[in-house]
Amino acid sequence: MGRPRDPSRDDAIKLAALRVLAEAGYCGLTMDAVAATAGVGKATIYRRWASKGDLLLSVIDDATADQLTRPDTGCLREDLLVLLNSLAEVLAGPSGRASRTLLGALHHEPTLAEVFRQGPLARWQEAFTEVIDRAVDRRELRPGTGVWMAAEAGPGMLLQRWAVTGQPLDSAVVTVVVDELLLPLLRRC
Structure with a gap:
């Protein structure tokens, strides 16, 4: 035993x-x-x-299971700010540093790629969908809003800044992404 x-x-x-x-x-x-x-x-x-x-x-x-905040502030803009700031904090933490290291291996390691899809990426998509669904329920957005585009565009901007350019992620950057990219994109749909 x-x-x-x-x-x-x-x-x-x-x-x-x-x-x-x-x-x-x-x-x-x-x-x-x-x-x-x-x-x-x-x-x-x-x-x-x-x-x-x-x-x-x-x-x-x-490492990523409980780190992404699922906000419900009653306002789409505030929810997006909380959500993207939460992502920025994850990227700046220990799991973010490890994830940066793994990004290059994902293409050659299908098992790791699948874990990213089923774990962190799926959780991001769920959190983003919840935020959008609540905004639709509050009539801030029309039904059928392009969730997938916005769910990829916001974090895509942060990920590029974090992984490719190495520029800092802070609340000012998040605010620009929300105000100048996500809100216009979501309200256009």
Whole structure:
């Protein structure tokens, strides 16, 4: 039977995986490096996750699961500001740094790409759809508004700034994206 698993090690291992991923990149992420950083043996990791891919899937999904705020302020503009500021905070945090490292590997790692689609991207789409649906219910927008365009355009601008140009993400940038891109796009539809 052995001794029971210590759940605190799960968190230590996941944090170590994020740290190693951010510092060494996807190719440099090894179970040895994660074990050393977490202060556990490799066997401890393999009892929880069968492979590096399984560990990363768990880490990515957990790291982004509760970080994206689902606002309900009663106003479309305010909801969009809260939602995009929440995304900017996620990107600036530890899971954001790890995600930046993984972006280059997604094309070559279909399993990771699928986790991004089913995890962080699906959660973003759900949160954005909730915001739009509430705005339609409040008659701020017409039914049938192009949710997918706006749901991709707003974060797309932030992601390009974050991943490609390296320029800072702050509330001023979010406000410009909401006021000059998203609101005109949503109200045009």
